[in-house]
Amino acid sequence: MFCSKCGNEIVDDAVVCTKCGCAVKGANSISAAAAGDDVPNGGLNILSFFVPLVGLILYCTMQSKTPRKAKQIGIFALVGFIINLVLVTVMSM
Ligand SMILES: [Zn+2]
16 A cells, blocks of 8 residues: 555555655554444453453453453453352352
8 A cells, every 4th residue: 555645655554654654544444443342342241240260361361452341341250250259158158
């Protein structure tokens, strides 16, 4: 593809133009898509609730790419963990 500012040819996955240093349009659309993906996921939240360990792993792996999603999963995993702990304590009495 070509830089929209100076017209210099640049590699397709470049974030900035190597000649003029301006931000490349294509890179913006990629980050926008990634941001659009950062919405809480109900299914993963429920999974984290019932299997807190999975939630913890998801939280750690997703934190860098989708922080909002990861935060939700983290909360569900924590609540699920506490409820599991209470249930185990009650059942063992
Ligand atoms: Zn340029």
